[in-house]
Amino acid sequence: MAVAQQAKQDLTESRITALDLPQGGVWGNAARADALARLRAMGLPTRRDEYWKFTDPTSLTQVAAPRAALFEAKDEGPIFDGVDRLRVVFVDGVFDPEQSDDLSLSGVEIERLSDAMARDIHWAREFYGKLETAGQVPVVRPLAALNTAFAQDGIVIRATGKAEKPVSIIYLHRSENSDAILHHVVRVEEGAELTVLENGPAAARFNKCMEISVADRGTFHHLRAQGRDHERRAATHMFARLGEESVYKSFTLTVNGVLTRNEHVIELTGDDAIAHVAGAAMGDARTHPYHHDDTVFITHDAERCESRQVFKKVLRNGAEGVFQGKILVKPGAQKTDGYQISQALLLDEEASFQAKPELEIYADDVKCSHGSTTGAIDETALFYLRARGVPRETATDLLVLAFIDEAISEIEDERLANDIRVRLQMWLERRRRG
Amino acid sequence: MAALDTDMQDTQVKDGVDRETVETVQAMGGKYKYGWETEIEMDYAPKGVSEDIVRLISEKNGEPEWMTDWRLQAFKRWKQMDEPEWAMLNYPAIDYQDQYYYARPKSMAEKPKSLDEVDPKLLATYDKLGIPLKEQMILAGIEGAEDAPAEGRKVAVDAVFDSVSVGTTFQAELKKAGVIFCSISDAIREHPELVKKYLGSVVPITDNFFATLNSAVFSDGSFVYIPPGVRCPMELSTYFRINAENTGQFERTLIIADKGSYVSYLEGCTAPKRDTHQLHAAVVELVLLEDAEIKYSTVQNWYPGDEEGRGGIYNFVTKRADCRGDRSKVMWTQVETGSAITWKYPSCILRGDDSQGEFYSIAIANNAQQADTGTKMVHLGKRTKSRIVSKGISAGRAQNTYRGLVSMHPKAKESRNYTQCDSLLIGDKCGAHTVPYIEVKNNSSRVEHEATTSKVDDEQMFYCRQRGMDEEEAVALIVNGFAREVLQALPMEFAMEAQQLVAISLEGSVG
Numbered sequence: 001m002a003v004a005q006q007a008k009q010d011l012t013e014s015r016i017t018a019l020d021l022p023q024g025g026v027w028g029n030a031a032r033a034d035a036l037a038r039l040r041a042m043g044l045p046t047r048r049d050e051y052w053k054f055t056d057p058t059s060l061t062q063v064a065a066p067r068a069a070l071f072e073a074k075d076e077g078p079i080f081d082g083v084d085r086l087r088v089v090f091v092d093g094v095f096d097p098e099q100s101d102d103l104s105l106s107g108v109e110i111e112r113l114s115d116a117m118a119r120d121i122h123w124a125r126e127f128y129g130k131l132e133t134a135g136q137v138p139v140v141r142p143l144a145a146l147n148t149a150f151a152q153d154g155i156v157i158r159a160t161g162k163a164e165k166p167v168s169i170i171y172l173h174r175s176e177n178s179d180a181i182l183h184h185v186v187r188v189e190e191g192a193e194l195t196v197l198e199n200g201p202a203a204a205r206f207n208k209c210m211e212i213s214v215a216d217r218g219t220f221h222h223l224r225a226q227g228r229d230h231e232r233r234a235a236t237h238m239f240a241r242l243g244e245e246s247v248y249k250s251f252t253l254t255v256n257g258v259l260t261r262n263e264h265v266i267e268l269t270g271d272d273a274i275a276h277v278a279g280a281a282m283g284d285a286r287t288h289p290y291h292h293d294d295t296v297f298i299t300h301d302a303e304r305c306e307s308r309q310v311f312k313k314v315l316r317n318g319a320e321g322v323f324q325g326k327i328l329v330k331p332g333a334q335k336t337d338g339y340q341i342s343q344a345l346l347l348d349e350e351a352s353f354q355a356k357p358e359l360e361i362y363a364d365d366v367k368c369s370h371g372s373t374t375g376a377i378d379e380t381a382l383f384y385l386r387a388r389g390v391p392r393e394t395a396t397d398l399l400v401l402a403f404i405d406e407a408i409s410e411i412e413d414e415r416l417a418n419d420i421r422v423r424l425q426m427w428l429e430r431r432r433r434g
Numbered sequence: 435m436a437a438l439d440t441d442m443q444d445t446q447v448k449d450g451v452d453r454e455t456v457e458t459v460q461a462m463g464g465k466y467k468y469g470w471e472t473e474i475e476m477d478y479a480p481k482g483v484s485e486d487i488v489r490l491i492s493e494k495n496g497e498p499e500w501m502t503d504w505r506l507q508a509f510k511r512w513k514q515m516d517e518p519e520w521a522m523l524n525y526p527a528i529d530y531q532d533q534y535y536y537a538r539p540k541s542m543a544e545k546p547k548s549l550d551e552v553d554p555k556l557l558a559t560y561d562k563l564g565i566p567l568k569e570q571m572i573l574a575g576i577e578g579a580e581d582a583p584a585e586g587r588k589v590a591v592d593a594v595f596d597s598v599s600v601g602t603t604f605q606a607e608l609k610k611a612g613v614i615f616c617s618i619s620d621a622i623r624e625h626p627e628l629v630k631k632y633l634g635s636v637v638p639i640t641d642n643f644f645a646t647l648n649s650a651v652f653s654d655g656s657f658v659y660i661p662p663g664v665r666c667p668m669e670l671s672t673y674f675r676i677n678a679e680n681t682g683q684f685e686r687t688l689i690i691a692d693k694g695s696y697v698s699y700l701e702g703c704t705a706p707k708r709d710t711h712q713l714h715a716a717v718v719e720l721v722l723l724e725d726a727e728i729k730y731s732t733v734q735n736w737y738p739g740d741e742e743g744r745g746g747i748y749n750f751v752t753k754r755a756d757c758r759g760d761r762s763k764v765m766w767t768q769v770e771t772g773s774a775i776t777w778k779y780p781s782c783i784l785r786g787d788d789s790q791g792e793f794y795s796i797a798i799a800n801n802a803q804q805a806d807t808g809t810k811m812v813h814l815g816k817r818t819k820s821r822i823v824s825k826g827i828s829a830g831r832a833q834n835t836y837r838g839l840v841s842m843h844p845k846a847k848e849s850r851n852y853t854q855c856d857s858l859l860i861g862d863k864c865g866a867h868t869v870p871y872i873e874v875k876n877n878s879s880r881v882e883h884e885a886t887t888s889k890v891d892d893e894q895m896f897y898c899r900q901r902g903m904d905e906e907e908a909v910a911l912i913v914n915g916f917a918r919e920v921l922q923a924l925p926m927e928f929a930m931e932a933q934q935l936v937a938i939s940l941e942g943s944v945g
Binding site (some may be wrong): 047050331334344346347348349352353354355356357358359360361362363364365366367368369370371372373374375377420 | 509520522842844857859860861862863864865866867868869870871872873874875876877878879880881882883884885886887889
């Protein structure tokens with residue numbers, strides 16, 4: 001054990017040494033120093049850690065980012081292009097004012113993280129690193145602590161009313177060895193409404209953290225598309241705290257990527273709050289490895305709250321899928337309604353899926369359930385379509401789309417949901433052709 | 435240890451004095467039916483575990499050298515191991531040197547000739563446990579007892595009292611069928627070829643902390659061999675009782691079902707009430723060759739400790755079935771109502787093609803009990819099937835965890851698993867948890883997992899109450915309904931007992 005402990009410490013120290021601790025502002029410096037101490041205490045993850053049992057974190061923790069070829073989609077326009085939105089662009093993890101829109105938007109305040117930290121009195125001070133800290137128990141998330149300490153850039157968004165249009169964060173990848181660490185803070189004030197869109201590969205290696213505080217009766221929508229770039233590696237964390245009657249809805253589409261680990265840590269602290277988290281992953285490891293890991297931890301700490309997790313994965317050619325989901329119902333969180341489903345469709349013999357859907361319940365008047373299924377495509381359904389003259393490949397794609405649609409239907413905005421559907425269809429068609 | 439009057443006899447003496455007080459006291463203490471202790475003169479080995487103790491146990495059992503070496507190897511390994519901490523269990527550190535690893539009734543040192551010579555306390559123990567006289571005679575080791583006429587349905591019993599098997603019934607009749615059913619210490623002496631071949635082949639001495647400790651210090655247990663094509667003529671049963679204080683019970687069970695054979699095996703456990711915790715670390719190994727079938731049913735009713743969590747058994751058990759042969763089938767059924775701590779995961783290694791594993795479990799945790807139990811289904815062979823039905827019931831301040839693994843290996847083509855884990859919560863101070871691991875490495879297999887958590891339904895409660903049932907009766911009925919699928923998997927006699935146990939275990943959980 002001592003040997004493993006020493007190895008962990010060495011790993012952590014060598015990573016820390018290779019990074020510069022950004023400076024700027026009194027509270028920012030203090031938060032970064034705290035996070036650094038947290039990181040040192042927990043150490044970076046290794047395969048021996050229970051929560052990294054199914055995903056090898058080596059490429060996320062090693063000093064240098066593994067090289068990732070640049071990818072330019074020439075056959076289609078960027079996603080969300082048809083949506084009226086405010087664009088915030090990061091290139092290899094650095095804010096690019098040239099390509100971004102003017103950051104003024106009715107009902108919303110947006111600032112660069114470094115600008116917020118430069119001011120001693122700032123609303124973001126109450127949240128930066130704070131929700132991440134709260135999300136470190138009972139399971140540690142060292143990559144998030146690393147992020148809080150070393151974040152190079154990021155934005156802080158505060159919605160005070162109904163946002164006029166979605167804030168769209170676009171991550172461009174321009175250098176094959178870029179290693180981006182971004183940290184965003186979102187505050188949705190009482191009764192306010194905000195939608196955040198995210199897309200793009202960001203960097204060769206991307207460590208992103210978003211802390212979201214939704215006040216009473218606030219609404220936060222999150223829609224994310226992780227695209228077709230094969231070689232990127234990403235570890236993302238969403239830390240959310242929800243007030244009374246607030247709503248949090250998040251959907252993530254992941255297509256390709258050598259390694260993706262998306263963690264959600266959500267705490268329902270106000271009565272009658274709602275949290276929905278959904279994800280659709282489509283992985284093909286024909287040319288590059290594909291490993292996709294959804295790790296979700298939802299804590300019910302108030303009465304009559306509702307949480308819903310819907311995760312679908314379609315895997316082929318050796319693609320690997322992982323789902324770790326947990327619903328924790330604290331004592332007194334009566335009338336909780338918790339639901340969780342994780343399903344994997346394995347399209348060939350090489351694909352694999354590993355799941356750990358957990359429930360931990362300390363209140364009796366609750367309704368909690370989870371389900372998990374894994375299997376091949378339904379031969380009867382396939383036969384039905386083929387009997388009607390649909391070629392096998394097309395029929396398979398139709399069934400794949402139908403399977404994934406349950407997760408896409410979780411998106412409230414029909415227009416955005418259709419955007420995702422159309423895109424998936426395009427990708428499947430192109431795959432079929434070539 | 436001198437024979438002292440037990441508390442029970444004490445209360446009888448004072449019966450006339452203050453009946454009400456006595457009744458109240460009895461009612462308070464009467465929740466755990468098997469909580470008495472028998473004062474029997476015992477032989478103890480000194481406290482603690484060391485190489486010498488391991489040698490002593492081996493020597494006391496008259497074991498050959500290869501067995502002693504096997505134990506010592508396990509002990510060497512154990513010293514380098516750490517106690518596992520991953521279970522959702524919270525208990526003070528166990529001092530492994532503060533336990534007796536060997537205790538046996540003195541009266542067993544020489545075989546008695548008739549019932550009169552048997553320590554009456556030992557007979558009284560069996561009486562209280564409801565074992566019929568004829569079986570008592572056999573258990574007490576009286577010569578010729580097997581020829582006495584048997585009453586009712588036959589169940590062959592092997593009773594393990596503290597560390598030692600005190601007797602096995604119906605051995606002659608089983609012998610006619612070719613079945614070997616004896617204590618493992620007898621088997622080591624009389625059937626070394628079988629023991630050598632199979633002992634540790636399912637749960638190796640390197641397996642886990644508790645199993646390794648067991649390998650080093652197990653003092654006795656049961657051994658069963660069913661020859662090819664034989665359907666065991668009666669149900670086999672082992673009865674375990676921890677009696678002496680500060681004793682750890684480490685029994686080892688090995689069942690071998692040869693080609694095309696069948697056996698149904700029952701296991702029951704009790705222990706006296708004590709303020710201190712007692713350790714129980716058993717290992718059960720099942721080996722199934724082609725077309726063999728084993729049904730293994732357990733009603734675990736070790737002393738659970740009192741309402742405050744004082745006393746009770748720490749139950750750390752490793753049970754595993756190896757379906758080596760094609761088309762073999764194993765079925766684990768367990769009713770876990772006792773123990774302060776339960777750490778138990780009866781598993782199936784589905785190695786043979788078309789082999790099947792089933793796991794049916796009811797785990798009830800009341801008061802301060804903690805249970806972390808479940809199963810592992812490891813699918814290695816083609817077209818293997820497994821089914822898991824787990825019902826967890828938590829009441830009082832208890833914590834109940836289902837922990838399981840379903841693993842489909844790349845070669846386990848066209849395999850199938852279905853898992854259902856339901857939890858029922860009674861009261862707002864208890865906890866119910868589910869921790870399933872699902873690993874699927876091929877696409878022709880199907881794995882389904884479902885879990886729900888709920889409380890006792892108000893409408894069902896109202897319906898029962900309206901018909902004149904009191905609250906506890908109603909809860910017992912509803913819980914029995916909730917656990918029906920598992921109860922149905924038990925042999926009939928056990929099912930009746932288990933139903934009553936469900937009711938008793940939940941006493942005091944409502945209102």
